[in-house]
Amino acid sequence: MIKLSYDVKNYRNQILDLTQNGDTIIELGCHVGNTTRILLDNFKDSQIIALDNSPEAISKMNELANDNLEFINADVRLHETLLEVFKKIQKCDILSIDLGGGYHPDTVFKVFYIWSSTFKPKHTFIRNRGILEFFNSSVSSGEDYMSCEGYLDSYHDSGIPPQIKEFELWTPSIKK
Numbered sequence: 001m002i003k004l005s006y007d008v009k010n011y012r013n014q015i016l017d018l019t020q021n022g023d024t025i026i027e028l029g030c031h032v033g034n035t036t037r038i039l040l041d042n043f044k045d046s047q048i049i050a051l052d053n054s055p056e057a058i059s060k061m062n063e064l065a066n067d068n069l070e071f072i073n074a075d076v077r078l079h080e081t082l083l084e085v086f087k088k089i090q091k092c093d094i095l096s097i098d099l100g101g102g103y104h105p106d107t108v109f110k111v112f113y114i115w116s117s118t119f120k121p122k123h124t125f126i127r128n129r130g131i132l133e134f135f136n137s138s139v140s141s142g143e144d145y146m147s148c149e150g151y152l153d154s155y156h157d158s159g160i161p162p163q164i165k166e167f168e169l170w171t172p173s174i175k176k
């Protein structure tokens with residue numbers, strides 16, 4: 001299932017509703033760990049990999065890190081970051097993405113596409129106003145494309161190669 005939100009409380013509640021103890025969780029955009037802490041408290045047997053590229057996140061997340069939580073200070077748009085995580089785990093149950101509620105929806109969607117195609121989560125949670133607004137405002141043609149998983153099922157087998165090309169095409173200002 002793919003769940004969208006803008007309000008951070010809804011984002012956290014959606015995660016709490018669908019996550020099960022023992023699930024492997026990738027959290028993109030953990031900041032100083034306010035959601036991560038909730039995950040650690042509620043899912044004691046889960047393995048969590050949390051990522052954020054902010055310098056602010058480093059000390060707080062390193063304090064939180066334990067046997068169940070690994071923090072990686074890196075840019076989740078970069079292929080090398082994806083690869084670093086892929087070397088550790090090849091699949092996750094939960095993918096949560098919060099790069100900032102008002103963050104560029106196109107970037108967030110690309111990050112969703114790349115990470116979900118790679119790790120094939122059962123459930124993905126995206127906190128982004130633009131994607132939610134787009135979803136709430138669109139009218140379907142009725143063609144039957146629908147995924148019950150946390151990734152786009154119709155791209156099931158074609159995730160990773162186009163993703164590498166797409167990263168190359170990102171503008172320098174977005175790439176930093």
Ligand SMILES: C[S@@+](CC[C@H](N)C(=O)[O-])C[C@H]1O[C@@H](n2cnc3c(N)ncnc32)[C@H](O)[C@@H]1O
Binds near residue numbers: 028032052053054100
């Ligand atoms: C609103 S905060 C996340 C709050 C957190 N999810 C929570 O529930 O408390 C957004 C975070 O996304 C991080 N972020 C934005 N773009 C990123 C990127 N490209 N790679 C890694 N982290 C990113 C920011 O550094 C920031 O800490």
